[in-house]
Amino acid sequence: MSRGVKNSAVQGESMSHSNAEAIADRQVAQDIGSFDVRCRACPRLAGFLDQIRQDHPDYWAKPVPAFGDRQAWLLIVGLAPGMHGANRSGRPFTGDHAGILLYDTLYRTGFASAPRSVDVADGLVLTGCRITNAVKCLPPQNKPQPAEVAQCNHFLARELASMPQVASVLALGTVAHAAILRALGCPLRTARFAHGAVHALPNGMRLYDSYHCSRYNTQTRRLTDSMFHEVFTKIRADRA
Numbered sequence: 001m002s003r004g005v006k007n008s009a010v011q012g013e014s015m016s017h018s019n020a021e022a023i024a025d026r027q028v029a030q031d032i033g034s035f036d037v038r039c040r041a042c043p044r045l046a047g048f049l050d051q052i053r054q055d056h057p058d059y060w061a062k063p064v065p066a067f068g069d070r071q072a073w074l075l076i077v078g079l080a081p082g083m084h085g086a087n088r089s090g091r092p093f094t095g096d097h098a099g100i101l102l103y104d105t106l107y108r109t110g111f112a113s114a115p116r117s118v119d120v121a122d123g124l125v126l127t128g129c130r131i132t133n134a135v136k137c138l139p140p141q142n143k144p145q146p147a148e149v150a151q152c153n154h155f156l157a158r159e160l161a162s163m164p165q166v167a168s169v170l171a172l173g174t175v176a177h178a179a180i181l182r183a184l185g186c187p188l189r190t191a192r193f194a195h196g197a198v199h200a201l202p203n204g205m206r207l208y209d210s211y212h213c214s215r216y217n218t219q220t221r222r223l224t225d226s227m228f229h230e231v232f233t234k235i236r237a238d239r240a
């Protein structure tokens with residue numbers, strides 16, 4: 001069975017293993033109030049996903065839930081689902097280029113049980129971290145509008161509120177950085193984005209910045225493997 005809209009467990013249909021995994025991820029996100037698969041609060045994005053489901057009936061094509069450890073102390077925040085990645089698979093950073101470096105780095109720094117995230121049925125387990133996006137729905141051209149980032153921010157706020165007080169948050173790019181500050185009620189001037197920067201936030205969390213591990217950034221070498229690895233190594237070291 002595909003993971004299309006009609007496959008929801010709430011409709012009482014029998015589930016494939018992959019569907020069960022996707023719904024388990026969704027359950028974690030729902031438990032912490034960070035997700036609503038029926039959300040259509042952004043009309044442009046909801047309409048875009050309606051079209052995607054027609055064009056690609058086997059795609060997830062709904063708000064994408066966070067993935068990872070329910071007891072995470074590190075929350076990784078990306079921008080938004082990619083068309084043929086999270087939007088297809090139903091798991092953040094899974095199925096397209098952007099996830100290659102991320103999951104490999106998570107594996108090499110002890111956060112992931114395997115170096116690749118293939119699909120929601122691959123059995124991958126994250127320990128100590130969870131991955132989400134500032135915007136839960138696929139935006140056209142990978143560019144959410146500011147109003148959509150703002151509209152989705154309450155999900156991120158609830159997700160951050162579920163973290164322990166001494167948690168760490170990693171922003172992948174400037175949009176995620178700003179969304180995190182907004183979700184925590186911090187003015188933008190509280191912390192200026194810079195790759196490798198670490199910000200002590202008023203609520204006790206540490207905010208780390210990295211360039212986004214997008215195809216563009218990795219292929220132009222704006223972000224190298226070693227630069228990205230160093231960010232995670234520092235997060236680990238600071239936690240020790």
Ligand code: SF4
Nearest residue numbers: 039041042136137152
């Ligand atoms: S981007 Fe967020 S707020 Fe907007 S429709 Fe999707 S889940 Fe809802």
